[in-house]
Amino acid sequence: VKDCLFCSIADGGVDADIVSSTSEVVAFRDINPQSPTHVLVVPRRHIDSVAALAAADRDVLADIFDVIASLARDEGLDEGYRVVTNVGPDAGQSVPHLHFHLMGGRRFSWPPG
Ligand code: 5GP
Ligand code: ZN
Numbered sequence: 001v002k003d004c005l006f007c008s009i010a011d012g013g014v015d016a017d018i019v020s021s022t023s024e025v026v027a028f029r030d031i032n033p034q035s036p037t038h039v040l041v042v043p044r045r046h047i048d049s050v051a052a053l054a055a056a057d058r059d060v061l062a063d064i065f066d067v068i069a070s071l072a073r074d075e076g077l078d079e080g081y082r083v084v085t086n087v088g089p090d091a092g093q094s095v096p097h098l099h100f101h102l103m104g105g106r107r108f109s110w111p112p113g
Contacts, residue, residue, distance in 0.1 A: 016031075
C-alpha cells in the first residue's frame, strides 16, 4: 500500500533493523523500544489490523507465530515474553499495518495501563 510505513519497510524502501525475514513475514526492531527485546512482526502483504483478518490470512498468521516463537528462543526470553497487537484508537494503534509486538527481557505488569 502506498505511503504505508510497514509496507515500505517490508519492501526495503525504508530502512529497519531486520531480525527475521521469510517469504510472508518480516520482523524488525522497534525504533522506540519499551523493553530490552522489542520486535515488530508484520505480514509483507498489507492488512490493516487483526480486525481485518480473513480466512485467507490463516497461513500468514501461522507463519507470524512461528517467527515469534523462534525469535523468542533466539533472544533468550526463557523467563517469558509478551505479544501485543493494538487495534484502533482506544488501544493506541499508530501504524495501520498489522503488527505484533514481541516484548521481553523485563517484567511486565498486568493489566496494562
Ligand atoms: P502501535 O502503536 O501501532 O501498536 O505500534 C507501532 C510501533 O511502531 C511503535 O512501537 C513505534 O515505536 C514503531 N515505529 C514507528 N515508526 C517506526 C519506524 O520507522 N521504524 C521502526 N522500526 N519502528 C517504528
Ligand atoms: Zn502496509
